[in-house]
Every structure is written in C-alpha cells, then in structure tokens.
Amino acid sequence: MPACAGPFGATAAVCVWPRRAALARSLLPKHIAVAAVANFPDGSSDIERAVRDTAEIVAAGAQEVDVVLPWRDLAAAPALLAAVRRACADLKLKVILETGELKDATVIAQACRIALDAGADFLKTSTGKAPVSATPAAARLLLQAIAADPAARSRVGFKPAGGIRTVADAALYVALVREHLGPVAVQPTRFRIGASGLLDDIEAVLAGRTGAAAGTPY
Numbered sequence: 001m002p003a004c005a006g007p008f009g010a011t012a013a014v015c016v017w018p019r020r021a022a023l024a025r026s027l028l029p030k031h032i033a034v035a036a037v038a039n040f041p042d043g044s045s046d047i048e049r050a051v052r053d054t055a056e057i058v059a060a061g062a063q064e065v066d067v068v069l070p071w072r073d074l075a076a077a078p079a080l081l082a083a084v085r086r087a088c089a090d091l092k093l094k095v096i097l098e099t100g101e102l103k104d105a106t107v108i109a110q111a112c113r114i115a116l117d118a119g120a121d122f123l124k125t126s127t128g129k130a131p132v133s134a135t136p137a138a139a140r141l142l143l144q145a146i147a148a149d150p151a152a153r154s155r156v157g158f159k160p161a162g163g164i165r166t167v168a169d170a171a172l173y174v175a176l177v178r179e180h181l182g183p184v185a186v187q188p189t190r191f192r193i194g195a196s197g198l199l200d201d202i203e204a205v206l207a208g209r210t211g212a213a214a215g216t217p218y
Helices: 018-027 047-059 074-087 105-117 136-148 167-181 196-206
Strands: 013-016 033-038 064-068 092-096 122-124 157-159
Touching: 013 018, 013 064, 018 033, 018 047, 033 047, 033 092, 047 064, 047 074, 064 074, 074 092, 074 105, 105 122, 105 136, 122 136, 136 157, 136 167, 167 196
Parallel strands: 013 033, 033 064, 064 092, 092 122, 122 157
Antiparallel strands: none
C-alpha cells in the first residue's frame, strides 16, 4: 500500500478496489478514511454489479464509495445511483462522471444533475482510466452545478482526478473551488484531488526542493 502519511501530513483517504478495502481498513489509522470503487472503471449500467460492489465495500468497513456513473447510458443512471445510495446510506458517496468521455457541456451538466438528485456527497471528474481525465473546463461545470443547487452548495464536495501532476496543476483547481464555493470549501470534507502522482511534487515544494515536474525551484 502506498504511503498515506508523510512529513507534511496525512492524506484524507486511501482509495482501493473493493476486495482490498478490509485490508486497507485494518492497516490504516482511523483518521484516514478508506474509499473503494464501485462499477469501476467502465461505468456499466448493471445495477446488480454496482450494488454488489457497494455491499462489499460497506461490509469491509470502508467510509467512502466512489461509484462510476453509467456515462454511456445516462437514462440508466438515476436508478443505478439510487440503488447504490441505498446500499451505502451511511457512507460518503462520490460519483465519478467521466467528463472526458461525456465531452459536451450540456451532457456533463445533465450528469451532474442526476448525481446530485441521487444524493451524491462529491462530484468527481474522472476515473483516471480514460484518455482525457480532469480538465479546468470540466471542473468549472461541476462546480457550477454544485453552486447553483441550494441543497448542494454548502454540502457537496468536488474532486478532480487524473492527470494532475504538479502543485501548479493543483493550484488551478484550488482557485476554481474558491471561486465557485468559497474559501470555506477548500478543506478535505469538500475538496479532494485524486492524483497519487502529485504527492512527490507537493513534498518537494514544501521541503524547498526543486518541483518534480517543473524542473525549477519554487
């Protein structure tokens, strides 16, 4: 299991496959959440499969479920997400929209609406398995959807994932969260970055070393 705590602090959560969730929970300190993926990575419209994954995650003692919305079949998404929400009623639910595959802004907005209506606690851009993962343009659409919903704007979080490698990359998303949800949302309960490859650059910057990706001192 990758390091989850370093010299500058601990990660908010460690995300694993459902079959690894029980092991992760047994090894991690209580203040680090265990998240596991359901309906991953393809986002099928098979409700039974998604619920089965979710039940395994719940039984393992994890705290968070990251479910992939069936982005190829949005008509199937409300029923699937509702079933998953019921299956993990007491857990944090992060809905992965796979925005790089949805592409169109109107379709992404529709997917956001479906996820929020289903009771999502976070909107997440990507699985990290598609050719296009997180982008500032997609992030803005997700944040706009959260900010425009009175029931979501002070509760629902945002998570860009995939392709975020440097502190400079991450700073773009921090700025977008501040712009749309306010500074109060820039905390682990409302904002996460799904990018394990970012850690080396964060630690290099905080230690005063050369930024790993930039190649120049910060």
